Amino acid sequence: HLLGMIPYGPVPHEEIALPERIYNQNYERAVLPPELYVPQKY
Incomplete structure (x- = not known):
């Protein structure tokens, strides 16, 4: 195998700390981004 x-x-790397997530009840996440939808032809 190549990796062998x-x-x-x-x-070695420094540990990172992520901030707490900010909850926004008005945010709506789409199942797929609009650019991935295919327009219906029929």
Whole structure:
């Protein structure tokens, strides 16, 4: 396998902290974005 030929391991990185999620009751998430909908021909 290709990865077995290359030495690799964990990369040291700083821990990150995400802020608390802000809840907005007026936000409506569509199932699919509008650009993914196909217009109906018939």
